Amino acid sequence: MTKTVYFRKLGRPSAHRQSLLRSLVTSLVKHENIQTTWAKAKEAQKHAEHLITMAKKASPKNNRRDLAQGMVFEHKSTLNKVFEVLLPRYNQRRCGYTRVLRMPPRYGDNAPQAILEWVDGSKDTRFHMTAKAVGVALAHKRPLHPMTRVNMEKVLMFRKNGKQEFDQLVEKAKEEESTRLQEEYKSEKEIEEKPWKRGDRVPLPKYV
Known part of the structure; x- marks a missing residue:
């Protein structure tokens, strides 16, 4: 019987996996895009989307901002950017705040690479x-x-x-x-008009 997989374990215990994803989401907020493996990018994408959704629902009457702190490191600088920069940017969007793009495999272990980035960001x-x-x-x-x-x-x-x-x-x-x-x-044009002799080297184009 086929078993449904709801998330990738990433070869780590639960605490290490959560710490890794928090670190990736924090880097994404700080730098607008990050490059990592495909599996990590897809898992971090879920957390980043959830972070923006939670920030949209935050208000003085609920504890959504406190819950958002558990999804990132460096709470002060990271959450300030989320609420002051990212939230106004995605005010008109209902979902789809991030994008994952495939990259060539990593040299050495041939691991699938990807770029995780914010949509409509500077990068x-x-x-x-x-x-x-x-x-x-x-x-x-x-x-x-x-x-x-x-x-x-x-x-x-x-x-x-x-x-x-x-x-x-x-x-x-x-x-x-x-x-x-x-x-x-x-x-x-220069190559065509030059009087060539045997043994002359053809120059490379200047735009190469």
Whole structure:
């Protein structure tokens, strides 16, 4: 009979596991994103989502803030950021405050790696990568991929002043890609026009 697994034990006893997750959530609050193994990221994601939900329900009439202290270390600085920065950011969201992105396996033991980050934060990977994809497409004068359009809607839906930040990143990515294309064309032109002799080494393009 198949046994339902409600959480990952992470190869640790209960007290050590809880301490590990508190440490990961504390680092996530402080640094906006963290890189760890896939299993740890998925477990820490549950605790981070619960932390924001608990902060939303906190009031002077209940003890939710006291319960939130049990989910993180460095209570004063961490909870101050949760209530003063993260809570206003996710006021319009009902859920989905974090995102887990897969990374290449770790060198050495080949463990699956992942990035755990706050959605709409200063280090939102999808926001920056989508802006770069749009900038590159504009530099090449080609239409946007349908998935890029979907990602644009997602990253701009709840982000405050997101359109302005997004346009700035798109313009920067467009300029960088245009410069790269010019350097590539110039390098190829020099290679074509140079009088080559046997034994000459072909120079690497400047954009590499």
